[in-house]
Amino acid sequence: MQHSTQRSRRSFLQSAPLVAAGGLVACGQAEQQAAPAVQSQQRFKWKMVTTWPKDFPALGTGANNLAHSIEALSGGRLHVKVYGAGELVPASGVFDAVSGGTAEMGHGAAYYWKGKHEATQFFSAVPFGLNAAEINGWLRYGGGQSLWDELYADFNLRAFPVGNTGVQMGGWFNREINTLADFSGLVMRMPGLGGEVMRRLEVTVKALPGGEIFQALKTGAIDATEWVGPYNDLAFGLHQAAQYYYWPGWHEPGTALECMVNKQALGALPADLQAVVEYACQAANDDMLSEFTARNSQALKTLVDEHGVQLRRFPDELLAQIGKVSAEVVAEIAGQDPFSSRVYDSFDAFRKNSIAYTHISEQAYTQARALTFG
Amino acid sequence: MQHSTQRSRRSFLQSAPLVAAGGLVACGQAEQQAAPAVQSQQRFKWKMVTTWPKDFPALGTGANNLAHSIEALSGGRLHVKVYGAGELVPASGVFDAVSGGTAEMGHGAAYYWKGKHEATQFFSAVPFGLNAAEINGWLRYGGGQSLWDELYADFNLRAFPVGNTGVQMGGWFNREINTLADFSGLVMRMPGLGGEVMRRLEVTVKALPGGEIFQALKTGAIDATEWVGPYNDLAFGLHQAAQYYYWPGWHEPGTALECMVNKQALGALPADLQAVVEYACQAANDDMLSEFTARNSQALKTLVDEHGVQLRRFPDELLAQIGKVSAEVVAEIAGQDPFSSRVYDSFDAFRKNSIAYTHISEQAYTQARALTFG
Secondary structure (H helix, E strand, C coil), X not given: CCCCXXXXXXXXXXXXXXXXXXXXXXXXXXXXXXXXXXXHHCCEEEEEEECCCCCCCCXXXXXXXXXXXXXXXXXXXXXXXXXXXXXXXXXXXXXXXXXXXXXXXXXXXXXXHCCCCHHHHHHCCCCCCCCHHHHHHHHHHCCHHHHHHHHHHCCCEEEEEEEECCCCCCEEECCCCCCHHHHCCCEEECCHHHHHHHHHCCCEEECCCHHHHHHHHHHCCCCEECCCCHHHHHHHCHXXXXXXXXXXXXXXCCCEEEEEEEHHHHHCCCHHHHHHHHHHHHHHHHHHHHHHHHHHHHHHHHHHHHCCCEEEECCHHHHHHHHHHHHHHHHHHHCCCHHHHHHHHHHHHHHHHHHHHHHHCHHHHHHHHHHHHC | CCCCCCCCCCHHHHCCHHHHHHHHXXXXXXXXXXXXXXXXXXXXXXXXXXCCCCCCCCCHHHHHHXXXXXXXXXXXXEEEEEECCCCCCCHXXXXXXXXXXXXXXXXXXXXXXXXXXXXXXXXXXXXXXXXXXXXXXXXXXXXXXXXXXXXXXXXXXXXEEEXXXXXXXXXXXXXXXXXXXXXXXXXXXXXXXXXXXXXXXXXXXXXXXXXXXXXXXXXXXXXXXXXXXXXXXXXXXXXXXXXXXXXXXXCCCCCEXXXXXXXXXXXCCCHHHHHHHXXXXXXXXXXXXXXXXXXXXXXXXXXXXXXXXXXXECCHHHHHHHXXXXXXXXXXXXXXXXXXXXXXXXXHHHHHHHHHHHHHCHHHHHHHHHHHHC
């Protein structure tokens, strides 16, 4: 590559009023402005409630990293104290706590709030949806962020993408899965829309918190489970409770994490600290995917080489059948109300273009590389 | 996914002294410290020289966005003026200008500096190397950044990843390419290691600046060219000069952009502004890949639907042959000196693990999705 002279626009920043005020407008005016001395000395102490146990690998530590970066960027003027799930409010109470102002900031994933609105799920992960790069593209340059802002405004919140797990794994099974018939009668832990898809494939779906998965699988209370990917699954020891590790994770192809911020709390910050919150989230978004990418590939090697885990791929025909049911389940959300319909249409149009482009770029490249280096 | 209680470390931040000083150490001490009033009012004016024409799509505008974010994050205390290629120094002079202090900051890609050291190329793109997510994983959590720091310290520089193009396209051709014989005698524009690979496949390789590509291809001075991807290639009008658009871009599978900073200039900033530079780069790293992901998929649709471009895939056998030669070319860099050997070993080990993991995650997922939604 190298050079031309065309102009482009940065739709994400332009759609974000706080940066328009703090950044684009301020740019070039530095020499005329006096330093905002009073603002720059004012100190703020915020609480960040999270849906993760304290220091949970990559996700809880991601919340810690975000707080550290805000501290560093603000020179200590915005101090954020991180609370693990249950320390200030339970995991399920994070949304309400930030919406109501009990905490200024929350860290989790949007699909946890489907009880508030089904459309929240498009901003984290849907079966056969967007991968990590694609969901970031949709949010920042495809209209996704403004829809998210519109949805969360009703709850007195702003939300920012703050990390991504990448493609998750398809789950742990104690028997091989070759056809739909092998799913029938299985008792499996799988939350969310993926769980709904499995339910329609005659799987008995159980909702279990993470901390109970290992014991349930070990004792046979469940036959199968999904969790995240090699890094987190190894930490849970799931390889000690099931033999087959299936791929790919069709149900969560690039789960976006969210940082939500109470609107009044954000608005009360001076413009530079508003920018600190926004850009710290964007840096964290980059960092967490990097961590998952590196640690998952290392953990996979450990699982296979040291623990003898059997990797299995869902057969093509089965994946196509799961895909068909997934499309129905996701499209049903669109039918629930006009806003959900708009989100679905935007998401689905972006997915169509992404599939065509990913086919000739990432997908084709990784295939080609595997021919020689695999 | 959902929950556990394991600890992890953030190797990237820990290896970056400037944030250790400004961020991790400061965290939790906010209440004991007085605000550094003198520092926080001090203003800095920096120059950023770039290898791109001013406002060049996604790359030059990415440099502008970086300057805007630094302005916003610093509340105007660090003002960065962006210079297009040739405005202050030519594109090829960016490295020396920042190294020598003519400018405090530079924006380009590390492989432009292979004349300084061949190993620079590992920090941007190598044929059949790492994709965007993988190179970020290697840099931040796989030891890549500390090798980059070591290399650039000799030149009085710090470097930060500041964007990524994603997988590029394989190039524009005026005839179909089915076997190695079809390459023979072709005159093609392809820079860097990819160009060296093509040279060994009996292609006559020409180095042309971006601005001359269209005319050369249109007049038949060259038979083929690579550029970036659909977004940038459409802007150049390359579809008006060649019929076949080949994929995938084996030669640049996820080109990382770099921001380099003069070490003394960085060290002269107060800790919070040092953090501003680092985190602004990380946010920009996230942003540019999002922009390329969204705009490339849209531009591909335009190229095919509106301009009737013929998409062609390099055949498997040909890709495997190119891969073999690529492996030789890249491994030769390792033989040049002990440092290059260390970089190659680190990169290659990361690639091996990444190929295994990507095979069962991104690669498998995008294949599975195409079965139903393609």
